[in-house]
Structure formats: structure tokens, C-alpha cells
Amino acid sequence: MKRLTFEPEHEQFRDSVIKFMQAEVAPHVERFHQQGMVDRELFLKAGEQGLLCTWADEKYGGAGIDDFRFEQIIIEENMRHGDIGFYINLHNDLVAPYIAKLGTDEQKARWMPGIVCGEKILAIAMTEPSTGSDLAGIRTRAEDKGDHWLLNGAKTYISNGILSDLVVVAARTDPESRYGIGLFVVERGMEGFERGRKLDKMGMKAQDTAELFFNDVKVPKANVLGDPSQGFxxxxxxxxxxxxxxxxxxxxxxxxxxxxxxxxxxxxxxxxxxxxxxxxxxxxxxxxxxxxxxxxxxxxxxxxxxxxxxxxxxxxxxxxxxxxxxxxxxxxxxxxxxxxxxxxxxxxxxxxxxxxxxxxxxxxxxxxxxxxxxxxxxxxxxxxx
Amino acid sequence: MKRLTFEPEHEQFRDSVIKFMQAEVAPHVERFHQQGMVDRELFLKAGEQGLLCTWADEKYGGAGIDDFRFEQIIIEENMRHGDIGFYINLHNDLVAPYIAKLGTDEQKARWMPGIVCGEKILAIAMTEPSTGSDLAGIRTRAEDKGDHWLLNGAKTYISNGILSDLVVVAARTDPESRYGIGLFVVERGMEGFERGRKLDKMGMKAQDTAELFFNDVKVPKANVLGDPSQGFxxxxxxxxxxxxxxxxxxxxxxxxxxxxxxxxxxxxxxxxxxxxxxxxxxxxxxxxxxxxxxxxxxxxxxxxxxxxxxxxxxxxxxxxxxxxxxxxxxxxxxxxxxxxxxxxxxxxxxxxxxxxxxxxxxxxxxxxxxxxxxxxxxxxxxxxx
Amino acid sequence: MKRLTFEPEHEQFRDSVIKFMQAEVAPHVERFHQQGMVDRELFLKAGEQGLLCTWADEKYGGAGIDDFRFEQIIIEENMRHGDIGFYINLHNDLVAPYIAKLGTDEQKARWMPGIVCGEKILAIAMTEPSTGSDLAGIRTRAEDKGDHWLLNGAKTYISNGILSDLVVVAARTDPESRYGIGLFVVERGMEGFERGRKLDKMGMKAQDTAELFFNDVKVPKANVLGDPSQGFxxxxxxxxxxxxxxxxxxxxxxxxxxxxxxxxxxxxxxxxxxxxxxxxxxxxxxxxxxxxxxxxxxxxxxxxxxxxxxxxxxxxxxxxxxxxxxxxxxxxxxxxxxxxxxxxxxxxxxxxxxxxxxxxxxxxxxxxxxxxxxxxxxxxxxxxx
Amino acid sequence: MKRLTFEPEHEQFRDSVIKFMQAEVAPHVERFHQQGMVDRELFLKAGEQGLLCTWADEKYGGAGIDDFRFEQIIIEENMRHGDIGFYINLHNDLVAPYIAKLGTDEQKARWMPGIVCGEKILAIAMTEPSTGSDLAGIRTRAEDKGDHWLLNGAKTYISNGILSDLVVVAARTDPESRYGIGLFVVERGMEGFERGRKLDKMGMKAQDTAELFFNDVKVPKANVLGDPSQGFxxxxxxxxxxxxxxxxxxxxxxxxxxxxxxxxxxxxxxxxxxxxxxxxxxxxxxxxxxxxxxxxxxxxxxxxxxxxxxxxxxxxxxxxxxxxxxxxxxxxxxxxxxxxxxxxxxxxxxxxxxxxxxxxxxxxxxxxxxxxxxxxxxxxxxxxx
Ligand SMILES: Cc1cc2nc3c(=O)[nH]c(=O)nc-3n(C[C@H](O)[C@H](O)[C@H](O)COP(=O)(O)OP(=O)(O)OC[C@H]3O[C@@H](n4cnc5c(N)ncnc54)[C@H](O)[C@@H]3O)c2cc1C
Ligand SMILES: Cc1cc2nc3c(=O)[nH]c(=O)nc-3n(C[C@H](O)[C@H](O)[C@H](O)COP(=O)(O)OP(=O)(O)OC[C@H]3O[C@@H](n4cnc5c(N)ncnc54)[C@H](O)[C@@H]3O)c2cc1C
Ligand SMILES: Cc1cc2nc3c(=O)[nH]c(=O)nc-3n(C[C@H](O)[C@H](O)[C@H](O)COP(=O)(O)OP(=O)(O)OC[C@H]3O[C@@H](n4cnc5c(N)ncnc54)[C@H](O)[C@@H]3O)c2cc1C
Ligand SMILES: Cc1cc2nc3c(=O)[nH]c(=O)nc-3n(C[C@H](O)[C@H](O)[C@H](O)COP(=O)(O)OP(=O)(O)OC[C@H]3O[C@@H](n4cnc5c(N)ncnc54)[C@H](O)[C@@H]3O)c2cc1C
Known part of the structure; x- marks a missing residue:
């Protein structure tokens, strides 16, 4: 059936996305599969082309487009002409919104430009070795140490685990309450933040999935998203x-x-x-x-x-x-x-x-x-x- | 999921249809099931209420509404609050269009008013004992006898078979060509037109399904719909x-x-x-x-x-x-x-x-x-x- | 695939069962459907032919055959050449064993001969209007009144409900314990034992399914099967x-x-x-x-x-x-x-x-x-x- | 459900097979996966243990056991405790029978001992790049050149393709007849017989699947199995x-x-x-x-x-x-x-x-x-x- 929800401007955008995927992803798919992940540069190129967070505010470099059909097109054409391993939708639509919608102006100013231009690749870490479906069962702990939170725990199956520069980490802030969870932005290079193995998977060979470890990571208060008790x-x-x-x-x-x-x-x-x-x-x-x-x-x-x-x-x-x-x-x-x-x-x-x-x-x-x-x-x- | 295609005027119409079904159909369902068909009067009542062929031209008594959502509502509420045995959609949407769209002005003037007010109940007869899916395999013959067509054959599984006043009958007009089929309006009372048994079915107990027989039925030329070779x-x-x-x-x-x-x-x-x-x-x-x-x-x-x-x-x-x-x-x-x-x-x-x-x-x-x-x-x- | 578990003596028996079903059931199926149940006489004829409880002891008129393949053949050929409405397997294999295996010698002497010759048609009544799958939830009560049990309650969906002469009824004997249930043989004609409507079903039109009511039925102690607390x-x-x-x-x-x-x-x-x-x-x-x-x-x-x-x-x-x-x-x-x-x-x-x-x-x-x-x-x- | 077809001698044999798989296969599975095939030696070890063609005649080193349950056990325990990549059943039960049942005494004497001891690994090549399901559509040709057959063509998806020493090859012997096909035993080292790529598959990573090419391979008449027109x-x-x-x-x-x-x-x-x-x-x-x-x-x-x-x-x-x-x-x-x-x-x-x-x-x-x-x-x- 002919699809009915797209206008000419969408189709035009679609053409440009197709071209991007054909030029920048398709020729490298084999190599991406071999290396188990895409090139970091791919995100930069996508940023240049305006394919990262089309919805983001113009002051951060986005197009400020409040129409999800554009994001839909990016996802669709990446799947068709690019590769599922290029997890652009995780970046654009699954993680960036946490920062854009929960972040303070300061946080947004600090992170959004890098996110939109592709310098800062995103990941989100909820799942742990002993709990996945049951999010409220996580054990990663964040303790309030006055000026920072002390993060301890392990995450697994984290997409963009190796590539990511900013990781939104869910951690228990209230050991008493099943739902007392906060969201913390852990940055590449923070002390005590280690990446584990790149996990070998059944498929999605070019998609990077990894374990992450947090050993006494001091997460500055400025890196908390919203209220640290409302993460759930x-x-x-x-x-x-x-x-x-x-x-x-x-x-x-x-x-x-x-x-x-x-x-x-x-x-x-x-x-x-x-x-x-x-x-x-x-x-x-x-x-x-x-x-x-x-x-x-x-x-x-x-x-x-x-x-x-x-x-x-x-x-x-x-x-x-x-x-x-x-x-x-x-x-x-x-x-x-x-x-x-x-x-x-x-x-x-x-x-x-x-x-x-x-x-x-x-x-x-x-x-x-x-x-x-x-x-x-x-x-x-x-x-x- | 909330349905998205209806406007307030549709919802208003829906209310009136519900009321009709609750008042005129629901209380009689048990009896309809027993008698194996609905009352003829039900069509008259539906006509009065404006539920027959909402799309029909006003000159024939219709509302001339060119929006199928109204018909959709009638079907939906008959199923929910009325009974599937009241085959109003066969009448409205499956048979009447043949007359309205293929009929000459004379034919429409002759039949549409009765159709719209519920006096003339409709049926369409394609299936035969030896062929159903393979419509081009029908054996019912119409021979051109100059001023009329001579119809011979048998149909089966015909819905509204007993109740119907006008039956659109598909018959082979060209014995040489697999697709040489014409559509003929056979009227209640025409000589040689017999109804067979009301068939006993697994379900739809109030829906009348019957065999029809045509033995040397003289169908006037004025009862042919469109070109008698183009029925297929x-x-x-x-x-x-x-x-x-x-x-x-x-x-x-x-x-x-x-x-x-x-x-x-x-x-x-x-x-x-x-x-x-x-x-x-x-x-x-x-x-x-x-x-x-x-x-x-x-x-x-x-x-x-x-x-x-x-x-x-x-x-x-x-x-x-x-x-x-x-x-x-x-x-x-x-x-x-x-x-x-x-x-x-x-x-x-x-x-x-x-x-x-x-x-x-x-x-x-x-x-x-x-x-x-x-x-x-x-x-x-x-x-x- | 050729079936591998039957011996010549089974095949011979199968032939005789087929003949019985073709002669005694098939010709009457239409009538059985109309009357909503089979004729009582059918059980007598089956008894004569040796088709009731082939496994029953010879002293009760059975053949004492300890090989379920014979029962299997009866079921199979009733389904193929007879009618599912003739619920001979309920009689033979689902209810009679309760009497044969749990009954005292006196009970067996009293009931088995009639069961084997087809004079006493059997039913079993567990299900109630408010509970089916959850057998332990039944509410029918049997109170120990010294020399008899007083039975009160209602059962529904009981197969052979109208035809049956002996009904094995599950009833709660211990109101305190969820599993305190006994099995009682209620006989046709006992005071307070009423049959309700023959229920109208989707299919199995010749199989008799009914409601049964027990109002202060005095069930003699001699009609209890086994230990009245061990029915579950x-x-x-x-x-x-x-x-x-x-x-x-x-x-x-x-x-x-x-x-x-x-x-x-x-x-x-x-x-x-x-x-x-x-x-x-x-x-x-x-x-x-x-x-x-x-x-x-x-x-x-x-x-x-x-x-x-x-x-x-x-x-x-x-x-x-x-x-x-x-x-x-x-x-x-x-x-x-x-x-x-x-x-x-x-x-x-x-x-x-x-x-x-x-x-x-x-x-x-x-x-x-x-x-x-x-x-x-x-x-x-x-x-x- | 308890399985019913095994006797104590089977269970004893099963134990020994389990031990073999645990000792000789399981510890190497990871390596087999990496190298894309099992070790040739594995077949020798299986031969030593008596796990190759238990049914083969004793004069060829087999156990002459005419009971397929033993082969069944080998397959089952290889799957459970060994690895699907060890395609012992192809060898034992799919290819060897062609030689044992169609072969002349000379052929059997020549090949069976090696097959049974594991020196000669077997494969069968029917499928071609352009035909699989439709075996009669194969294009590989064998031309009768008097003292030999000249084999030309290509096969693909051949299991044990790289490891195999003897390959039963289906080839068209009569270009006129769709079913004129013969079976030829091509041996490792025959001139013109080339192995292509080991194919990369979705799974069965340790199972060797390859393309085979036959360019003017001279197959001696002594390597034909049965009648060269009856292969189908x-x-x-x-x-x-x-x-x-x-x-x-x-x-x-x-x-x-x-x-x-x-x-x-x-x-x-x-x-x-x-x-x-x-x-x-x-x-x-x-x-x-x-x-x-x-x-x-x-x-x-x-x-x-x-x-x-x-x-x-x-x-x-x-x-x-x-x-x-x-x-x-x-x-x-x-x-x-x-x-x-x-x-x-x-x-x-x-x-x-x-x-x-x-x-x-x-x-x-x-x-x-x-x-x-x-x-x-x-x-x-x-x-x-
Ligand atoms: C390739 C990949 C990428 C991933 N990327 C990320 C990521 O970027 N970030 C992240 O945080 N996580 C990620 N995950 C983790 C993913 O979200 C979890 O695997 C998923 O939520 C399931 O959790 P689990 O694996 O712990 O399974 P479990 O929760 O252990 O579930 C096991 C089984 O039990 C079933 N089950 C669980 N609860 C119930 C119930 N109440 N009733 C019935 N059945 C139940 C499940 O449906 C499942 O079938 C990724 C996983 C994979 C494989
Ligand atoms: C209650 C009821 C009401 C009806 N009302 C009407 C009516 O008002 N007017 C009217 O004209 N007809 C009516 N019919 C007839 C109905 O349209 C036909 O029954 C239907 O088209 C199937 O035709 P058939 O019964 O001849 O089945 P067949 O055509 O005999 O089909 C038998 C089976 O073969 C299958 N089959 C057929 N061709 C193929 C193929 N090429 N490939 C694979 N499978 C195939 C079919 O799908 C079906 O499973 C009614 C039928 C019923 C039961
Ligand atoms: C034709 C006919 C003949 C019968 N003959 C007899 C007879 O001779 N004697 C007799 O005693 N009874 C008889 N029965 C009753 C029959 O045994 C019950 O209908 C059946 O056991 C289901 O019980 P119910 O109807 O109360 O359904 P319910 O128990 O109310 O079940 C309703 C639904 O809930 C589901 N459900 C229930 N428990 C669970 C659970 N724990 N988890 C998930 N799903 C659940 C059921 O599977 C079902 O889908 C007969 C019924 C019929 C229709
Ligand atoms: C891992 C592996 C190992 C193998 N090992 C061997 C081996 O050792 N020796 C060997 O000779 N071959 C081997 N094969 C080949 C295998 O037998 C064929 O792949 C298989 O027979 C299917 O043939 P095909 O791939 O040509 O598919 P095709 O025949 O092209 O079939 C494609 C599709 O069309 C369907 N189809 C075909 N005909 C019909 C029809 N008439 N009606 C409806 N659908 C139809 C098929 O079912 C399939 O879905 C192996 C294959 C694999 C993948």
C-alpha cells in the first residue's frame, strides 16, 4: 500500500539520507562488521549532513524540526541502505532526548553541541548482569557524597558501549525504595569507569555492545539528570x-x-x-x-x-x-x-x-x-x- | 488505540444508529434466529431511519453523502448492537452500487427509490453449485432472444435469497468466451424464477441463504445492467x-x-x-x-x-x-x-x-x-x- | 503411517464395531440430533453387542479384557461411523471405572451388571455454575447425617445429564478443607434430585448436556464411593x-x-x-x-x-x-x-x-x-x- | 515421556558415546569453530572407538550391527555432548551406504576399510549453484570416454567439502533425459578436482561446507556406483x-x-x-x-x-x-x-x-x-x- 503520511519535503529529505547512507555507510559495511563496530567518524559525517538530532534546538546546531517523520526517515534509510550496526537512532532518539528534555540549560549547553555534531556519541546503561526486564531490580549504586555521587556497579549489553563518550547510567540512589533510581551522565575518561569486553553476538556484527564497569566513579553533581530520585x-x-x-x-x-x-x-x-x-x-x-x-x-x-x-x-x-x-x-x-x-x-x-x-x-x-x-x-x- | 478517522458528525450519526439497532434489531434477534431470517419490515424501518444507501442520490430518497464512513458506522453498529443476520451491508454497499453505478437513468428511477426506502430488498447471485471461487466457470446461461434474454441455471449460497425482491444475476452470455458474462436484474415474481431451500448453516442463523433456480426466465432487455458482455x-x-x-x-x-x-x-x-x-x-x-x-x-x-x-x-x-x-x-x-x-x-x-x-x-x-x-x-x- | 499397535484380533473386533455403528447409530444420527440426545435403547444394544465396558469382570457380564485397545477401537469407530453424541466412552471409560475400582463388592454387584448391559447409563458431575477448572472450588455440600449424607447443590454442563441413571457426584464433605471432597452415587428417582434444562450447545447436538440440582437429597451411605474425604x-x-x-x-x-x-x-x-x-x-x-x-x-x-x-x-x-x-x-x-x-x-x-x-x-x-x-x-x- | 525403544545394550553404548564426545569433541569445540571445521583426526578417533558405520561388515572393520538405534545414539550424543560441526552422520549414514549398498565387492574392498577406520572422510555432491531442490536439473556432465568418464561441472554447499577424501558426485550421463544421472566416486587428488572456498555460514561454524569444481576430471569406470543411468x-x-x-x-x-x-x-x-x-x-x-x-x-x-x-x-x-x-x-x-x-x-x-x-x-x-x-x-x- 502506498504510504500516506509523507509530504514532498519528507521525500526530498529521504533522498538525501539515502545518498548519505549509500556513500558513507554501504561501502564500509564489510569492514564495520569485521571490526565489530562502525567508525567514530561516521557520527561526525552524519552530524555534518544534519542527520543527528534533527529535532535539536538550532542554538545547539540542530534543525529544530518538531516532526518525527524526519527521524523516521533516517532510521528507515539507515536500515535499508546503511547498516543496523550504525546505531544512529540510539544516539538521536533514545539517549539525546534525556539530555535535551531533562537537562538543565548548563548541561544542554555543555553537551548538546557535541551530540549534534557527532563528537559526543551516546549510550544508555540500564541493564545489568543480573537484571534486565526488571529495571527496578538494578544494583548499581550511587551514593550522595555531598559534592558528588559515588557510582559503583556493572552494566552489560550496552549498545555503543565502546564508542560512547557520554553514558546515561541508571543507578539506585535510595537503597530502601525499589523505585529510587537516578540518571547520571558518565563521561569518557572519568576515573573508575572501565569498558569491558565487546560482546560477541548472534548478529548485528557491526553494532558495538559491551560491558561497562563503574568502580568508585565520582560523578559530579552537575552530571545528574533531573531529580536523582525520579529516574524510574x-x-x-x-x-x-x-x-x-x-x-x-x-x-x-x-x-x-x-x-x-x-x-x-x-x-x-x-x-x-x-x-x-x-x-x-x-x-x-x-x-x-x-x-x-x-x-x-x-x-x-x-x-x-x-x-x-x-x-x-x-x-x-x-x-x-x-x-x-x-x-x-x-x-x-x-x-x-x-x-x-x-x-x-x-x-x-x-x-x-x-x-x-x-x-x-x-x-x-x-x-x-x-x-x-x-x-x-x-x-x-x-x-x- | 483511539480511532482517528471520525469527526463529530460521524459520532452523532453513530449514536442514532446504535439507538436504531438497540430498538429495532436487538429485541428480535432471538426470533430472527428462530425464523432463519429477519423481518422484511426491518428494511423498511431502516429505510425510514435513513440507513439504507446513505450515499444514494437525493432524488431517489437518499442522503447523497459521499463519505463511506457513514456506511462504515452502520455496519459496525449492526454487528455490535444489531445482528449479523440483518444483511444491510449486502443491500447498501454490495448490491445497490451495481444498480446505481451501472444502471441507466430509467433503471435507477425504477428501482432506486424502492431500494432506498426498503421496499425492494437486494441480492446478488454469482455462485453456483459447481463453482464459487472460479466465477468465470459459471454455467447459468442467458440467451439473447431479441427482445429479452432467456435465463437458465441454478445459483446457490445466495444471501437474502428468500427475502430479496431484486436479484442481480451473473450469467454467461457468450458460451465461447470464458469471460463473456452479463448481469441481469431478476425480479420477484418473474415466471420461472424459483427459490429453493433456505440453507441450514453453521452460524449466522438469522441470515437467509438460499438456492435460486432460473428455468426459462424471460428477463426483459430493460433489466440488463450495462453491457451484457462486460459483467466480469x-x-x-x-x-x-x-x-x-x-x-x-x-x-x-x-x-x-x-x-x-x-x-x-x-x-x-x-x-x-x-x-x-x-x-x-x-x-x-x-x-x-x-x-x-x-x-x-x-x-x-x-x-x-x-x-x-x-x-x-x-x-x-x-x-x-x-x-x-x-x-x-x-x-x-x-x-x-x-x-x-x-x-x-x-x-x-x-x-x-x-x-x-x-x-x-x-x-x-x-x-x-x-x-x-x-x-x-x-x-x-x-x-x- | 501404518498403525503398528493392533493385532489381528483387534482388527476383527474393529470390524464388528464398525458394523454396529453403521447399523445402529448412523441411520438415526439425524433424529438423534433433532431430539438432542441418543435413544436410551442404544446403550442396551451396545450392551448386547458387548461394547459396554469390555474390561468389566465376567461375573458382571463383561469380557474381562485387560487391553485398552479394545476400548480405543470402540471410541474410534463411534467417532467415524457412529456419532459423537453417543457418549459411550463417558459411560465405559470415564465413569464406570469409578464404580469398578472404588466400589465395594456390594456396590459392584448392585450396579455393574446394569452398567454392562446398558440398563444403567452413567454420568459424572463435578462442574458447577461457578467453578469448572478449579475443582477444589466446588460448593455442592454433602453433610453426614449419620445413616445418610444430605446432598445440596447444583451442577452444570453434565454429559448424559438427562439420560443417566447413576450419577457420580463430587461434593464437599469437609467445609474446612479445600480438598475435602467425596464421591456419591446419586440414582435416578432419588427425592430432591432434579434435572434442569438440556443445554443448547454450539455442536455435539446429539450429546445430552444438562444442569442437575440436588435439594436435600438423602444419599444412603451405601452409595458413597470409597472414603468420602478422599474424592479429590x-x-x-x-x-x-x-x-x-x-x-x-x-x-x-x-x-x-x-x-x-x-x-x-x-x-x-x-x-x-x-x-x-x-x-x-x-x-x-x-x-x-x-x-x-x-x-x-x-x-x-x-x-x-x-x-x-x-x-x-x-x-x-x-x-x-x-x-x-x-x-x-x-x-x-x-x-x-x-x-x-x-x-x-x-x-x-x-x-x-x-x-x-x-x-x-x-x-x-x-x-x-x-x-x-x-x-x-x-x-x-x-x-x- | 520416558523413551521406550532402547534396551540395556543401547544404554551402555550410549554411555560410551557420551564419554567419547565429552573427551574428544567438547574440549575442542571452540577451536573447531575458529578453524571452520573439525580436525581430520577426529574421524580416526571415532573409527578407533568403533563409532564409524557400526553397521558395516566385520570384514571391513565394522561391527556388522543391523540395528539403527546404535547409529541413532551416535547422532544424539554428538549433538548433545559433541558438536553439530562433527558431521559424523553424513559419513556414517548418508554417504557410506551408497558405497556399501551400490558398490561392487571390489569397490567395497577398496574403500570401506578406510571409511570405517576414519581414514577416508566422505561427502556427497548433488547441489549446484543453479539447482538444489530440483535434483533433476543438475548440469554437471559425465561423458563416457570408453575407459573413463569425463566429469565437468561445479557443486556447491557440499558438507565435508574440504575434509572429504571420497566424494559421491551426481552427474548427468544422458543429456537427453531429465533423469539420466549417474553417481561417481571422485577421490582426493584426482586431476581437475578443485575445492573452492569454505563457505561462511549463519551457523554450524565448525561444519565445513564448500564449493567443488570438476574440470575434465577423468573418473575411472571402476569408480562408478551401480548403473550410471540409474543415479536418480x-x-x-x-x-x-x-x-x-x-x-x-x-x-x-x-x-x-x-x-x-x-x-x-x-x-x-x-x-x-x-x-x-x-x-x-x-x-x-x-x-x-x-x-x-x-x-x-x-x-x-x-x-x-x-x-x-x-x-x-x-x-x-x-x-x-x-x-x-x-x-x-x-x-x-x-x-x-x-x-x-x-x-x-x-x-x-x-x-x-x-x-x-x-x-x-x-x-x-x-x-x-x-x-x-x-x-x-x-x-x-x-x-x-
Ligand atoms: C544487542 C543488545 C543491545 C542492548 N542494548 C542495551 C542498551 O543499550 N542499554 C541497556 O540498558 N540495555 C541494553 N540491552 C539489554 C536489554 O534491554 C535486555 O536484554 C532486555 O531488557 C531483557 O533483559 P534480560 O536480558 O535481563 O532478560 P530477562 O529480564 O532475564 O528475561 C529473560 C526472559 O524472561 C522473560 N520475563 C521477564 N520478566 C517476565 C515476566 N514478568 N513475565 C513473563 N516473562 C518475563 C523475558 O521476557 C525473557 O524472555 C541490550 C541487549 C542486547 C541483547
Ligand atoms: C453464508 C454464505 C453466503 C454467501 N452469499 C453469497 C451471495 O450472496 N452471492 C453469491 O454469489 N455467493 C455467495 N456465497 C458464495 C461464496 O462467495 C462462495 O462460497 C465462495 O466464493 C467460495 O466458493 P465455493 O464455495 O464454490 O468454494 P470453491 O471455489 O469450491 O473452493 C473450495 C476451496 O478451494 C480453494 N481454492 C479455490 N481456488 C483455488 C486456487 N486457485 N488456489 C488455491 N485454492 C483454491 C478455496 O479457497 C476453498 O478453500 C455465499 C456463501 C456462503 C457460505
Ligand atoms: C459439552 C460439555 C460437556 C461437559 N461434560 C461434563 C461432565 O460430564 N461432567 C462435568 O463435571 N463437567 C463437564 N463439563 C464441564 C467442563 O469440564 C468444564 O467446562 C471445564 O473444566 C472448564 O471449566 P469452566 O467451564 O468452569 O471454565 P473456567 O474454569 O471458568 O475457565 C475459563 C477460562 O479460564 C481458564 N483458566 C482457568 N484456570 C486457569 C489458570 N489457572 N490459568 C490460566 N487459565 C485458567 C480456562 O482455561 C478457561 O480458558 C462439560 C462441559 C461441556 C462444555
Ligand atoms: C549447510 C548446508 C549443507 C549442505 N550440504 C549439502 C551436501 O552435503 N550435499 C549436497 O548435495 N547439498 C548440500 N546442501 C544443499 C541443500 O541440499 C540445498 O540447499 C537444498 O536442497 C535446497 O536447494 P537450494 O538451495 O538450491 O534451494 P532452491 O531449490 O533454489 O529453493 C529455494 C526455495 O524455493 C523453494 N522451492 C523449490 N522448489 C519448490 C516447489 N516445487 N514448490 C514450492 N517451493 C519450492 C524451496 O523450498 C526454497 O524455499 C547443503 C546446503 C547447506 C545450506
Missing amino acids: GYLARFLAQERLVASIGFMATAQTAFDITLQYVKERRAFGKPIGAFQNTRFKMATMRAELDMAQTYVDQCVLLLNAGQLAAEDASAAKLLTSELEARVMDECVQLHGGAGYMTEYRICRMYTDARISRIFAGTSEIMREIIGRSLGLDERKLS | GYLARFLAQERLVASIGFMATAQTAFDITLQYVKERRAFGKPIGAFQNTRFKMATMRAELDMAQTYVDQCVLLLNAGQLAAEDASAAKLLTSELEARVMDECVQLHGGAGYMTEYRICRMYTDARISRIFAGTSEIMREIIGRSLGLDERKLS | GYLARFLAQERLVASIGFMATAQTAFDITLQYVKERRAFGKPIGAFQNTRFKMATMRAELDMAQTYVDQCVLLLNAGQLAAEDASAAKLLTSELEARVMDECVQLHGGAGYMTEYRICRMYTDARISRIFAGTSEIMREIIGRSLGLDERKLS | GYLARFLAQERLVASIGFMATAQTAFDITLQYVKERRAFGKPIGAFQNTRFKMATMRAELDMAQTYVDQCVLLLNAGQLAAEDASAAKLLTSELEARVMDECVQLHGGAGYMTEYRICRMYTDARISRIFAGTSEIMREIIGRSLGLDERKLS
């Missing part, structure tokens, strides 16, 4: 956007996989005809096409709702849940339709398949999404009895 | 709207089943708590909620496209395919969540389940939908080789 | 067999539906060929064939384990869970492959579809099966923490 | 065993994944309890347990049928189809239940997931399995019309 609420507040961002990406990879496969089944032959001529193939492609259109319509609608400040948490969770499940089905079918080639790394679909397995796990697992939606229906285990 | 093309032309109409209905029944079940799982208790408190229940309800929202967004978007004259056949097929499959999943889960009660006719969900089994079969089976979408992707068995 | 344990003990019995039936109906449909897709034509020639059809039939073979092998193996006294509760639950889910998929596909005919009551597949919807609900819902299997894995919510 | 029939003849062998492996990996995950969900905690205590987890584990038991029963039964020489091709195809689909579901669920850890290569489940994606593709894709089963039902596209 802050995290919850940004979740709708985060999940929509994830969904946008899942749709883009799924659509790309579909296109690649449509091409493939028209060309690959067996038993005297293109495999696309078998009814089984046609039916599978048709079903995917229908499901992709339906899901895309929903996601595009969610983007408009986000623009209007009306995207409910449960609707974003629904988007995240369903698009990640759809992406998984699509990847699986597309590999299958490739036959043996689908199992060979040299075929893009092979990599996309392993890349995609993460989607139902991070940014809140499918199970957690169901919990959230269930609660919005009044089906809250803790309240029903 | 005409049928194809109206299909997008027909499939969207079907989808609207499926969504409405699915949403209703969901609501009934949400209520039920909050009230029904087992092992000391509402069954809605079990994680399995919560997850199933959450998944349905998400899927319903996504599908509804798509269908609502399709209605806007239809309004704009831009709904592609394959998009309507996608809607029909996916909403009928979703409806089926929802009905199945909802029965399951009702436990033994779900199997008892006195519970509405029990009837909704059997009603819904038809959705993947009529108005084009799921398999035929996949064929159509597949073809739009260039995956046409007949062309690929 | 007794019920649990027979469950493995009950679930296997259910599975045997589900497989038989699913296999029958498959066979009917295989025939249909070879005969029904569309687009110039049998619909069985479409790849989609072939693939669906092939998948069903494979799944049926796999499930049948498992069930047949379970029967041998039951014979050997080694069928674990969780394995029987697994059989019940998977065969009912498979039956549901098969029925759904088979209806779909019938097109419009699948929705018409005159086609057997239509009725089989609605019959089968109960399978995932009664004899323990799929959810309860999962609980049981989960617990056998050490995943017990109440114990893990 | 030969390949078909061995397929039942090949597919069962595959199924045995899929079940073993799926069972292992299940066990790993059961352990994990009991230990990993979230929200104050083991994640195994959540109903969603319990239900998923329970469903897997049930499905695994059912499928294992079927596979074990198929092994007995193979022993009895009665395993039908379609039953083996059913096993291959369903066990590979089950394995896929199990792997997917198990990764999901691991959360983020499931995406990290250091967790075994992560690797098992990517290993398993091949199962529905090689040894005949799921689509081809459905074709075969469909045909056995009389649903043959080419015959129905």
Missing part, C-alpha cells in the same frame, strides 16, 4: 518514543528483506520456473505483503500521534510487540525462500535474519510488552484479586 | 469496495467479542482470582488488543482511501484477508477464555464464533485473496515461467 | 485415563475429517482442475497428514503404556493438549478447503467443526493441561520463588 | 534413511536446547522470582515438552520401522518436516526465554539457534517434504487434472 519515572516517560523508534526500524528491515526476496524469487528457478511461480511462494509473499502494509500503516499513524504528543505507552508497546513479531516471521520466511543461499553469510538475508532475532528481546521483551498492554486493559495481576 | 469486468470493479465492507464487519465483530471477553475475564473467577489475573489470559488479551488496533487502523485508512477513490484492489484484498484471519483468531481465543460457557449457545460469544467461520470463505476465500495480492506483486503463475 | 485424590487418579480417552476420540474425528476432505479436494473442481491440485491444498493436506501420523503414534503408544500401568499424568495431559489442538487445526483447514460447503450443516465437516470446538475446553482445558505438564517439570508457581 | 533412482532409494537421520539430529538438538533452557529459567530471576515461575514461561516450557515427547515417539518409531525395512519415504519426509519445524520453534522460544543472553554467542543456545536454521532447508526443504507427502496422498499436480 523519567525512563518510563521516554519509553513510548523508544518503542516506536524500535518499531520503525523493524519495519524498515522487514520491508527490505521482503524486497530482496521478491527479487530473488523472480530470478531463482527450480523445476523449470521461477520459484516465485509456485503457489506456496506466491501465497507467502502475498501474506507478508499484506501484513507489512497493515503494520506500516499502524506505525506511520503512531508517528503522527507522537508528533501530536498523543502516543500512549500501550500503543507504542503494541507497535513494538507486533512489528518485532512480524519482522521475525518475515525474516524466517525470506531465509526459507532463499533455500541454501539463505544460510550463507554472503547473502544479505542471512545477516538480516540474525540481526533481527534481537528485536523481540531488547527495548523491552515481547513478554514485557504484553504485560504493559495487559495492564492498560485493567488486567493488572497486582490489582485484580 | 463490472464484478471486478466493485470488488475493492466489497472486500472493504467485509473487513469493516469482521473488525466490528472481533472488537465486540474482545469487549465481551474482557468483561468476562474480569468477572469469572477460578483458583481464587479473576481469570483475567492469570498471565496467560493477560497476554492473550494484550495480544488481541494490539492486533485489533493495528488492523482497525488499516481498515480505517482504507475507508479514507475509498473515499478518495484510491483504494487498490490488492489493498482491499489484504484487508479482507487479514481481518478475517484476525477475527477467527479472536473468536477462537474468546471462546477458549469463556471455558465451558463458550460452548453454550446462550452465551453470545458462542454464536459469534460460528458466525465468524464464514468470513474466510465468502466474498472471496483467503486463498483467492492471496492469489490477488500475489498477482499484484508480479507473481502471476500464468505469466512467470 | 480419586478424581486425580483416574485423570490420566480420562485424558487419553479424550485424545483417542480427538484423533478419530480429526482422521475422519481428513479423509472426508481428501475425498472432497480430489472431486471438487475450480479453475479447470481439482482443488487438490493446487499447491496450497496439497501442502495443507500434507502437513495435516504428517501431524496426524505423529500424534496418532503418540496416542497409540500411550495406550500401550496405559495397558502396562505406566501412563504418567503429564503424558496423558500432553496427549490431550496436543491432540485437541491438532484436531482444531485440522477441522479449521478442512472447513476451509470445503469452501462455502464447509459452512452448510448438510456437509458432515460443518458439524464436525462445531463438535470439535469443545475438545480444548472439557476434560481439562488446554490451559490446565499446560499447568499440569509445567508442574511435572518442576515449574510450579507455588514452589518456585 | 538410487538417490531416491536412500532418501528415507537420510531424512530420518536428519530428524534424529533435530530432535537431539531440540531436546538439548530444552534442557538448557529449563535449567536457565529455574535459575534466572526477575521481579523477585525465577522466570520459570511466570505462567507464560511455564506454559511455553510445557508446550515444548509435550511437542518434543510426541515427536520423539514418532522418530523412535520410525527407527524401528527402518530396522524392519518398512520405513516409507513419505513417513520419513513427515518426520523431517515436523521435527525441523519443531526444532525451529523450540530454538526460537529458548532464545526468547534467555532474554539478552540468548543473543550472546557465549551462551550455547545462541549458537544452537543459528545452527538450527538450516534444518528446514537442507536434506530437502520443508516445501519439498510437503510435495512428497502430498504425492503419497494422490495429490500429484502432474496427475490430477
